[in-house]
Amino acid sequence: MAAYPVRAIVLRKTKLGETDIILTLIAADGRQIRAVAKGMRKPGSRFGGRLEPFAEVDLLVHEGRSLDVVTEAESVESCASLREDYDRSTAASVVADVADKLSADSDAEERLFGLTRATLRAMAACDVEALQRLVCGFLVKAMALHGVRPELDSCAACAAHAEGGNSFSVGSGGVLCPTCGERDPAALPFTEAGRSLLVSLLGMTMEEIANTSVPENDAREAFGLLRGFVAYHVPARLKALDFYAGMGM
Numbered sequence: 001m002a003a004y005p006v007r008a009i010v011l012r013k014t015k016l017g018e019t020d021i022i023l024t025l026i027a028a029d030g031r032q033i034r035a036v037a038k039g040m041r042k043p044g045s046r047f048g049g050r051l052e053p054f055a056e057v058d059l060l061v062h063e064g065r066s067l068d069v070v071t072e073a074e075s076v077e078s079c080a081s082l083r084e085d086y087d088r089s090t091a092a093s094v095v096a097d098v099a100d101k102l103s104a105d106s107d108a109e110e111r112l113f114g115l116t117r118a119t120l121r122a123m124a125a126c127d128v129e130a131l132q133r134l135v136c137g138f139l140v141k142a143m144a145l146h147g148v149r150p151e152l153d154s155c156a157a158c159a160a161h162a163e164g165g166n167s168f169s170v171g172s173g174g175v176l177c178p179t180c181g182e183r184d185p186a187a188l189p190f191t192e193a194g195r196s197l198l199v200s201l202l203g204m205t206m207e208e209i210a211n212t213s214v215p216e217n218d219a220r221e222a223f224g225l226l227r228g229f230v231a232y233h234v235p236a237r238l239k240a241l242d243f244y245a246g247m248g249m
């Protein structure tokens with residue numbers, strides 16, 4: 001069997017049989033890998049706690065007939081606080097869920113790995129009140145990498161200058177001018193503060209986002225809009241995002 005080394009982040013664990021786990025991972029080149037960690041649920045497993053969700057690891061993986069098998073694992077960054085704290089864990093789960101669905105696409109986007117890593121590391125270390133804007137920053141950047149960057153300057157429906165536009169269409173993919181906004185009953189309310197927040201999130205690194213302060217109302221508006229935007233453009237059900245939204249975001 002051929003073996004390959006890979007740097008990856010654990011996105012999800014799925015039970016297999018009595019003692020094994022199937023890991024869903026995003027590799028450093030943006031591809032998704034699914035591989036079995038044998039005996040991981042046995043006490044004293046040789047993998048220890050290294051293969052938990054949100055951890056970044058260096059793996060040696062053997063190609064199997066149906067599923068590949070992890071034979072060695074070294075911790076790069078465990079991000080333990082993401083599993084120990086409820087608020088961090090629910091926010092990080094949104095990141096893992098979206099990275100899982102987007103990396104499953106056969107067109108691997110290498111930058112999705114870097115974005116996922118930077119977001120999880122920022123979430124592991126930030127003040128708890130920064131989690132909300134990190135989720136927003138991750139969602140808008142992940143969608144941009146996925147090829148659906150929200151249009152925030154000119155009208156997403158008619159390309160006219162969107163000055164004075166106060167609505168957003170998830171289907172058209174951005175802000176609407178006042179005329180198109182009036183014609184679209186499904187458009188969401190969109191304030192100038194929400195617009196400038198999305199523009200600045202797109203322009204900042206995750207670390208910068210962690211250290212900027214944003215009024216809670218603006219972050220809530222941006223989240224509601226991004227949630228609709230992601231749900232429209234990513235066909236899979238995103239349970240972690242639904243759960244996070246249900247927490248009163």
Ligand SMILES: [Zn+2]
Nearest residue numbers: 155158177180
């Ligand atoms: Zn228009």
